[in-house]
Amino acid sequence: MKNLSLFLIALCFVGSALAQPTFLPPAEDRRLKLPAIYTTEKIVLDGHLDEKAWKASSVTSPFITCFPDQGKAPTAATEVRVLYDSVNLYIGAICHFTGGKRRLLVQDMRRDFSNFENEGFNVMLEPFGQLSMPVAAFCVTPFGTQADMMFYQGGIIDYDWDGLWRAHCVIGDSTWTAEIAIPFATLRYPAGSSAWRINFSRNIRTVGELSGWSPWPIAYDASHMEYAGLLTGIKPPQPQTNIRFEPYALLKTTGSGGSQTVGQAAGGELKWAVRTNTSLEATINTDFAQVDVDQQVINLTRSTVFFPEKRQFFKENANLFALGQDAMIQPFFSRQIGLSDSGAVLPITGGLRLVHQDAATSAGFLLMRQGGDTTNVPAWFGIARWRRDLGHGVQLGAMSVNRYNEAAPGQASSWNPVGVLDGFWRMKQTMFLRGMVSGSADNHTRDKGSAGLMEYNYADNRFYADLLGAYASKGYSTQTGYLERTDFIHLQPNVEMFLTPHWLPHNATFFYQQVIGNLFKTASTGQFQEASLAISPVGFLFRDLSSINATITTSWENLDSIFSPVTDLTIGPGRYRYTRYELDGSTNQGAHYSLQARISTGGYYNGRLNSWFVSLRAAPIPHIALVMNYTRNDFKGVGETKGRVTDYLLAPELRVAWNPRLQLSSYYQYNTAGNTGSLHLRFSWEYRPLSFVYFVWNDVRDIQPVKPPSAPTNQQAGIIKLSYIRQL
Numbered sequence: 001m002k003n004l005s006l007f008l009i010a011l012c013f014v015g016s017a018l019a020q021p022t023f024l025p026p027a028e029d030r031r032l033k034l035p036a037i038y039t040t041e042k043i044v045l046d047g048h049l050d051e052k053a054w055k056a057s058s059v060t061s062p063f064i065t066c067f068p069d070q071g072k073a074p075t076a077a078t079e080v081r082v083l084y085d086s087v088n089l090y091i092g093a094i095c096h097f098t099g100g101k102r103r104l105l106v107q108d109m110r111r112d113f114s115n116f117e118n119e120g121f122n123v124m125l126e127p128f129g130q131l132s133m134p135v136a137a138f139c140v141t142p143f144g145t146q147a148d149m150m151f152y153q154g155g156i157i158d159y160d161w162d163g164l165w166r167a168h169c170v171i172g173d174s175t176w177t178a179e180i181a182i183p184f185a186t187l188r189y190p191a192g193s194s195a196w197r198i199n200f201s202r203n204i205r206t207v208g209e210l211s212g213w214s215p216w217p218i219a220y221d222a223s224h225m226e227y228a229g230l231l232t233g234i235k236p237p238q239p240q241t242n243i244r245f246e247p248y249a250l251l252k253t254t255g256s257g258g259s260q261t262v263g264q265a266a267g268g269e270l271k272w273a274v275r276t277n278t279s280l281e282a283t284i285n286t287d288f289a290q291v292d293v294d295q296q297v298i299n300l301t302r303s304t305v306f307f308p309e310k311r312q313f314f315k316e317n318a319n320l321f322a323l324g325q326d327a328m329i330q331p332f333f334s335r336q337i338g339l340s341d342s343g344a345v346l347p348i349t350g351g352l353r354l355v356h357q358d359a360a361t362s363a364g365f366l367l368m369r370q371g372g373d374t375t376n377v378p379a380w381f382g383i384a385r386w387r388r389d390l391g392h393g394v395q396l397g398a399m400s401v402n403r404y405n406e407a408a409p410g411q412a413s414s415w416n417p418v419g420v421l422d423g424f425w426r427m428k429q430t431m432f433l434r435g436m437v438s439g440s441a442d443n444h445t446r447d448k449g450s451a452g453l454m455e456y457n458y459a460d461n462r463f464y465a466d467l468l469g470a471y472a473s474k475g476y477s478t479q480t481g482y483l484e485r486t487d488f489i490h491l492q493p494n495v496e497m498f499l500t501p502h503w504l505p506h507n508a509t510f511f512y513q514q515v516i517g518n519l520f521k522t523a524s525t526g527q528f529q530e531a532s533l534a535i536s537p538v539g540f541l542f543r544d545l546s547s548i549n550a551t552i553t554t555s556w557e558n559l560d561s562i563f564s565p566v567t568d569l570t571i572g573p574g575r576y577r578y579t580r581y582e583l584d585g586s587t588n589q590g591a592h593y594s595l596q597a598r599i600s601t602g603g604y605y606n607g608r609l610n611s612w613f614v615s616l617r618a619a620p621i622p623h624i625a626l627v628m629n630y631t632r633n634d635f636k637g638v639g640e641t642k643g644r645v646t647d648y649l650l651a652p653e654l655r656v657a658w659n660p661r662l663q664l665s666s667y668y669q670y671n672t673a674g675n676t677g678s679l680h681l682r683f684s685w686e687y688r689p690l691s692f693v694y695f696v697w698n699d700v701r702d703i704q705p706v707k708p709p710s711a712p713t714n715q716q717a718g719i720i721k722l723s724y725i726r727q728l
Contacts, residue, residue, distance in 0.1 A: 034229060113139075160315035282353075285347075350368075393426030517533050570641075579602050651669045699715070
């Protein structure tokens with residue numbers, strides 16, 4: 001109650017806040033228009049817009065600020081021109097800046113960078129003119145680093161979509177220029193089209209400003225194509241069937257306990273655009289040797305840790321098969337393919353994926369076969385997905401998820417089918433409702449169960465509210481999915497306000513407050529498991545996107561069995577109540593030197609816990625970036641022994657790049673919870689667009705700091721991999 005009073009006082013304190021209004025999209029005949037000019041002149045992609053065709057092309061009208069000062073003129077101008085020929089769509093952008101080249105803030109040279117943390121120019125493209133169709137985004141920094149992604153209705157973003165396109169950027173004294181070539185074979189568009197929805201945006205990171213050609217409200221982003229302009233007069237070639245072939249070959253050496261093995265492998269992927277809106281992908285001996293390793297965490301909660309998918313094949317078109325909620329419940333979670341329950345890599349023999357998406361219907365089918373090892377039998381995975389747009393913001397869908405485990409000596413085969421029905425309703429621009437129901441069976445355990453999820457969401461320029469609820473019955477089983485825990489009901493309300501009171505400091509964007517709650521119960525009995533109420537009465541977001549926030553969290557726990565959050569610490573059954581106080585903040589993460597920190601103190605079950613997280617980042621130039629992450633937990637009087645336990649996680653990371661195509665990265669992690677140290681070293685050379693040479697070295701060591709020391713277990717693996725992409 002005391003925490004609630006503090007929050008109400010803060011609400012009264014900011015009662016006179018002002019808000020920036022949300023505005024409606026333009027009528028179709030009032031959209032901004034930019035003619036695309038056809039050229040037969042050869043365009044040399046060198047970052048210099050000096051061809052005659054560029055000089056004769058039309059230029060966009062002035063950009064308008066969308067964040068933080070909606071509707072105002074931006075601090076620096078941006079000019080965009082568009083050309084095309086029989087092969088490519090060309091975009092040329094001249095981005096003005098002041099204060100010298102050091103003010104062009106770019107974190108590093110990695111591909112698929114964060115738009116929010118880097119100076120950049122972005123292109124949003126949707127040729128069909130349908131809000132239900134995906135939006136392709138192409139982004140560049142002043143140093144020529146590329147990022148691409150797909151935006152889908154419902155706020156789903158596929159950051160790992162990789163299109164085949166080229167870009168070259170040049171930095172001058174007061175402007176930087178981007179020259180982009182996007183092959184028509186990379187795009188999907190209707191035959192006979194002559195006007196495409198398009199928008200351009202510019203992120204000026206030094207002042208935390210986002211501007212756009214055809215502006216959108218501050219509550220949204222440039223992917224909301226109802227606010228986009230039109231690219232007119234374009235006559236692209238007729239859509240043609242195209243094939244993308246991606247073979248690879250690798251040489252691998254592994255060592256453990258003094259033994260060493262050497263092997264080789266080959267495989268690849270074939271992507272066939274059967275039609276403009278239909279693609280078929282095949283993979284054989286699928287390999288992910290070059291994928292970044294998971295970042296270790298110290299989990300102090302009673303829910304399982306959610307590690308996101310990082311493997312490229314599964315991340316593509318993932319939005320279609322993504323149902324549920326990350327870190328809560330997902331009937332299908334691709335990390336269950338090719339990885340054992342302990343995280344060991346299992347071979348993927350091959351698979352097929354068929355995807356169709358048009359303005360009304362989306363459908364997909366995925367078939368994969370996973371090999372086995374000494375403890376895991378081979379398995380087949382089959383996923384079928386269908387979704388229909390009924391108009392008026394309503395979508396209905398269904399999905400079938402199946403896992404078939406092959407028989408083994410002394411062990412029968414097993415089948416785990418899961419069925420899902422889902423729906424989405426955008427009631428108006430600021431509000432949506434979504435939900436799903438699911439059922440499962442297991443012919444081995446004879447278990448049957450059900451699960452579900454429901455979410456209501458409201459968001460405008462000033463206010464955000466979300467109510468999320470999920471449950472899974474005792475018998476619900478999804479061996480190809482993710483559950484944060486079994487036999488549970490989880491309710492999560494979240495309310496945030498973004499305010500601009502008259503007393504707001506001139507360098508602040510807004511003052512914000514948040515209340516978020518969590519309630520867990522056992523689904524089969526209704527027994528209370530745990531609850532928490534987190535109140536953030538004071539938070540500031542500044543114009544350079546630095547922030548500071550204070551949170552007070554009260555937790556109620558009901559343990560019916562022993563809980564061991566870390567090694568050497570066990571907490572007995574019983575009821576507990578405790579309150580924690582947290583302060584977190586970050587400086588400008590796009591700056592050459594930055595800091596993130598989180599400090600919390602207070603109760604933890606029957607004792608106290610002091611926690612620290614610090615992340616220091618140094619990037620004097622985009623070609624060199626060093627990050628040092630440190631997490632520490634000090635337990636005092638916690639558990640049955642009420643002793644003192646300390647654990648920490650140290651994770652330094654170094655990235656060195658000669659240019660966006662030649663990079664070296666290293667990532668080390670030491671975790672006292674498991675006494676393990678791991679090193680991941682990767683060299684990559686993009687010798688042609690999306691074709692790479694990789695050298696990867698992994699070293700994992702079990703460290704036993706005892707006397708006399710026991711022999712540590714060391715595992716090393718070295719990989720040389722060559723991949724090649726050919727688009728036919």
